Amino acid sequence: MEYLFSYGTLQDHQVQHYIFGRLLKGKTDSVLGFKKLENAVYGRYPLVVNTNDPEDKVAGIAYEVNETDLKKADIYETSAYKRQKFPLESGDEAWIYIENSN
Numbered sequence: 019m020e021y022l023f024s025y026g027t028l029q030d031h032q033v034q035h036y037i038f039g040r041l042l043k044g045k046t047d048s049v050l051g052f053k054k055l056e057n058a059v060y061g062r063y064p065l066v067v068n069t070n071d072p073e074d075k076v077a078g079i080a081y082e083v084n085e086t087d088l089k090k091a092d093i094y095e096t097s098a099y100k101r102q103k104f105p106l107e108s109g110d111e112a113w114i115y116i117e118n119s120n
Contacts, residue, residue: 020085053069080106
């Protein structure tokens with residue numbers, strides 16, 4: 019099973035229905051070594067940035083997803099973000115959308 023960590027709009031039930039056609043099953047978790055910047059993408063959407071400081075953490079939800087779900091999420095998130103895997107506070111690993119600096 020794969021996890022997709024959301025710290026923003028993917029937590030919205032309407033957004034989940036639009037992208038995945040269903041509500042995702044998830045659990046609260048946090049990613050360590052990151053800070054959340056509000057309105058950082060297009061002046062409207064949040065972004066997490068890696069600080070490498072274990073004292074920094076961003077709370078969110080780790081959703082159970084499959085490969086098809088991840089492809090749909092990639093389209094939704096646009097090229098402003100890239101998906102990368104990071105460890106979560108729970109010990110699980112999850113895909114997280116971070117800044118696409120390419």
